[in-house]
Amino acid sequence: MFDVLGANLPYLMKGAQQTLWLAIVGVGLGTLLGLVLGVTGAMVGGVVPAIVTTYVFVIRGIPVLVWMFLAYYMLPQLGLMVGDMTAVIGALILYTGAFVTEIARGAVMAVPKHQTEAAKALGMRKLTMLRLVILPQATSLSIPPLLNNSVMMIKATSYVSVVGVWELTYAAREVVERTLAAFQIFLGVMLIYFLICYPLTLAARYLEKRFSYEH
Amino acid sequence: MNTSADMPMIRVREVYKSFGDLKVLDGMSFDVSRGEVLAIIGPSGSGKSTMLRCLNFLEEHDAGEIFIEGEPLGYRVLDDGSRVRESEAVIARMRCDVGMVFQSFNLFPHRNVRQNITMAPVSVKGVDKAEANDRAEALLEKVGLAEKADEYPSRLSGGQQQRVAIARALAMEPKVMLFDEVTSALDPELVGEVLTVMQQLAEEGMTMVIVTHEMQFAHDVSDRLMFIDRGKVLEEGNPAEVLNMPKSARLKDFLHRFSASFS
Ligand SMILES: Nc1ncnc2c1ncn2[C@@H]1O[C@H](COP(=O)(O)OP(=O)(O)OP(=O)(O)O)[C@@H](O)[C@H]1O
Ligand SMILES: [Mg+2]
Numbered sequence: 001m002f003d004v005l006g007a008n009l010p011y012l013m014k015g016a017q018q019t020l021w022l023a024i025v026g027v028g029l030g031t032l033l034g035l036v037l038g039v040t041g042a043m044v045g046g047v048v049p050a051i052v053t054t055y056v057f058v059i060r061g062i063p064v065l066v067w068m069f070l071a072y073y074m075l076p077q078l079g080l081m082v083g084d085m086t087a088v089i090g091a092l093i094l095y096t097g098a099f100v101t102e103i104a105r106g107a108v109m110a111v112p113k114h115q116t117e118a119a120k121a122l123g124m125r126k127l128t129m130l131r132l133v134i135l136p137q138a139t140s141l142s143i144p145p146l147l148n149n150s151v152m153m154i155k156a157t158s159y160v161s162v163v164g165v166w167e168l169t170y171a172a173r174e175v176v177e178r179t180l181a182a183f184q185i186f187l188g189v190m191l192i193y194f195l196i197c198y199p200l201t202l203a204a205r206y207l208e209k210r211f212s213y214e215h
Numbered sequence: 216m217n218t219s220a221d222m223p224m225i226r227v228r229e230v231y232k233s234f235g236d237l238k239v240l241d242g243m244s245f246d247v248s249r250g251e252v253l254a255i256i257g258p259s260g261s262g263k264s265t266m267l268r269c270l271n272f273l274e275e276h277d278a279g280e281i282f283i284e285g286e287p288l289g290y291r292v293l294d295d296g297s298r299v300r301e302s303e304a305v306i307a308r309m310r311c312d313v314g315m316v317f318q319s320f321n322l323f324p325h326r327n328v329r330q331n332i333t334m335a336p337v338s339v340k341g342v343d344k345a346e347a348n349d350r351a352e353a354l355l356e357k358v359g360l361a362e363k364a365d366e367y368p369s370r371l372s373g374g375q376q377q378r379v380a381i382a383r384a385l386a387m388e389p390k391v392m393l394f395d396e397v398t399s400a401l402d403p404e405l406v407g408e409v410l411t412v413m414q415q416l417a418e419e420g421m422t423m424v425i426v427t428h429e430m431q432f433a434h435d436v437s438d439r440l441m442f443i444d445r446g447k448v449l450e451e452g453n454p455a456e457v458l459n460m461p462k463s464a465r466l467k468d469f470l471h472r473f474s475a476s477f478s
Contacts, residue, residue, distance in 0.1 A: 118321035121271055122335035122387060123311035125303055132334055136325045213325040213367060 004181040005188045012185075015171030016192045022157040022167060023196065026092030027150055033093060034100020039138075041101065042108035043130060052101060059098035065159045067091040072163040088160040096153045103149060107142035108134055140211040147204035151197045168192060222285040224249045224391055224422045225270060230279035232265055232446075239265045240276065241446035247391070252423045254437035254454065256430070258469055262446040263426040267395050270424065271313040272306050283309055284390065311339060314384030315393040318400050320376040322368040328355070328379050329364040332386045340387070347386070354382040358412050374405030378412055385416075392416065394425045410436075430470075434458055434477040442466045 005012075041052030059067070071087035082090070111134050119129040161170035172189045176182045223246035232240035239262045247253050257263050268274035269281060272289040281288040288309055290298040301309075323331050332354060333347035342350075355361045358378040368376055377397055384392060394413065398406040410432050417423055417436050427433050433440055433454060440454035444465045450457055458477040461467045 114317065114319055114321045115323065117273055118317065118323070119335075120273060120307075121310060121313075121315040121317075122383070123307050123339045124335060125307045125339075128338050132338055133323060140325070213369075 002184050002188075004175075004179050005184040008175045008179070008185065009188065011175060012168065012171055012188060012192065015166065015168035016196070018167040018171075019154075019157055019169075019193075020196060022089065022092065022160060023150075023154045026089045026157065027096050027153045030093040030096025030153065031100045031146065031150065033097035034102075035104045037097065038101040038104025038106075039108055039130070039135070042105045043126065043134075052105070056098045056101050059094055060102075064091065064095045064156050065162060067095055068159055068163050084163065084165050088163060088165050092153065092157065092160075095156070096149070099149050099153075100146065103142050103145045104138070107138035107145075110141055111137045136211070140208070140213070143204055143208045143211065147200060150200055154197055154200075155193065223247060223282075224251070224284060225424070226280075226282040226285075227266075227270075228280045228282075230266075230269060230276045230281060232262075232269065232274065232276050239446050240269070242279070243443070243446065243448060244279075245441060245448060245451070247422060247424060250420045250422055251439060252417045252421075252425065252437045254433035254440045255424065255426045255443060256428070256433060256440065256469070257443040261444050263443060264395050265446075266443070267315075267393050267424060267426050270391075270393055271310050271315055273315075283312060307339070311387050312390045313393060314387060314389035314391065316377070316380050316384055316395070316397045318396045320368070320373070320380045320400075322376055322380055322383070324368055327365050327367050328360070328371070331368065331379060332383045335383070336386050350386060351382070354385055355379075357385075357415075358382050359408070372405060373401045374408045377401065377409045381409075381412055381416075391422045391424065394423065394427070396426055396428065398427070398429060430458060430473050431477060442469070444469075 037052050037055065041049050068088050068091045071091040072084060075082050075087050075090075115133055115137065116129060119133045124132070157167060158169035160167060161173065164170075168189060172185050176185050179185070225247040227243055227245050230240050230243045231238070241262075243262075243266055245253075255263050255266065265274055269276050270283075270288075275289060280290070280292055286309065287301075289306060290300055292298050322328075323334065326334060329348065329351050332351040333342075333344070336342040336347045336350070337344055352361065352364065355364055358381055360375055360378055360382070363371060363375065363379070368379065371379065380397075381392075397413075398409050401409065406429070410429065413423070413425070413432075414436050425433065425437065437454050439451060440457045441451040442449050442457060442461075442463075442465075444463075449463050450461065450466055455477060457466070458470065461470055
């Protein structure tokens with residue numbers, strides 16, 4: 001009954017590999033970018049917070065699909081001859097980064113002021129305070145939203161197929177066009193996306209435990 | 216130049232501080248000498264906490280000068296009267312000498328009691344970890360919590376948390392300890408255990424500035440008592456005299472609410 005899926009599974013798995021790659025590089029680097037920007041935006045004074053806010057506002061205000069089109073069509077016009085893959089990964093990084101920035105900044109700001117005052121009163125300087133007092137507390141606050149965001153962005157990697165970058169969803173469409181077995185193929189695709197996202201849920205659960213403390 | 220021995224531990228000179236239009240410190244001046252225990256009382260909103268927080272630069276004074284052992288805190292006033300803010304490093308270093316205990320304890324919830332106490336000595340002063348642990352044990356012994364070293368703050372009662380907070384501040388070996396209504400958030404039956412620790416500290420000769428509503432405690436423990444109102448020192452002197460023979464109507468009014476005589 002699932003023979004079409006079985007026959008095309010190796011091809012789909014190749015697509016899944018590509019999806020995984022997009023997720024690790026795009027979502028991974030985007031998360032790193034967002035963590036750095038978010039913490040910096042919350043800790044540093046001057047014009048930095050305004051710049052960070054503008055970045056978040058501009059990126060988040062436009063659908064990721066549009067960013068992919070923009071990266072795909074605009075970059076070459078600006079004389080930047082980057083490959084399709086690089087363009088969409090860039091869009092993924094920036095987009096993930098914007099959401100993670102907000103999560104990280106929110107988590108840092110959610111650490112109560114009396115905690116930083118206690119640290120200051122003990123003679124801690126900013127970086128020490130960040131390392132020992134703020135980040136440990138912000139980390140446990142930000143793990144659940146970071147997980148949500150990662151899952152959301154992994155699903156968003158499927159948009160890259162629209163500008164012709166090949167990955168799991170693209171591969172699935174090819175197979176369906178060829179075999180017309182839409183139901184079983186997309187059922188398979190669904191399972192594969194689930195298998196990519198589920199370990200993340202487990203990891204988050206573990207991390208949450210690891211970084212939590214009794215309240 | 217005075218030697219540090221005859222210099223007051225804390226010197227506050229004409230300190231002003233406003234929050235927007237609200238003038239909170241209106242020319243405060245006082246000294247605290249080495250080993251002295253100064254109690255500060257006053258109505259709510261009179262600027263007690265703000266004054267105390269200026270003493271470790273958690274709050275930055277708008278004008279005037281504060282000296283810790285003769286060294287200007289936070290700002291350096293130049294000959295032409297202009298002020299230069301000290302670097303973060305200098306401010307942090309000076310804070311090491313001024314311990315503070317807060318009304319709401321403010322322990323680090325993600326670290327156990329021992330780690331709360333050793334964190335700053337190790338990370339700020341570079342104290343060896345084993346040594347810091349030993350000292351933490353000794354301090355916990357002193358505040359009567361030797362068996363709680365491995366607990367997390369959330370597992371402790373308010374009184375226990377506050378005693379840990381005192382131990383944490385002491386671990387930096389400060390020259391002065393500031394206490395801001397440290398028993399106000401406690402259930403009445405837990406107040407005593409914290410006051411006992413403070414009294415012991417006072418007897419050991421620690422220089423202390425205590426903002427409190429515990430009049431009897433202020434009377435018993437302090438060497439000098441200061442009544443502040445609307446950001447000004449209205450009366451100060453021997454605690455028994457100030458409390459039992461108030462001169463100003465404001466202080467009489469204030470003490471009336473406590474309607475007790477202090478002996
Ligand atoms: N960060 C701040 N921003 C604005 N206003 C403030 C700030 N901190 C204190 N104030 C105001 O300054 C005044 C003095 O506050 P402060 O906390 O020093 O009073 P207090 O004498 O400690 O009172 P209490 O006995 O209630 O603790 C109050 O009116 C308070 O609302
Ligand atoms: Mg107060």
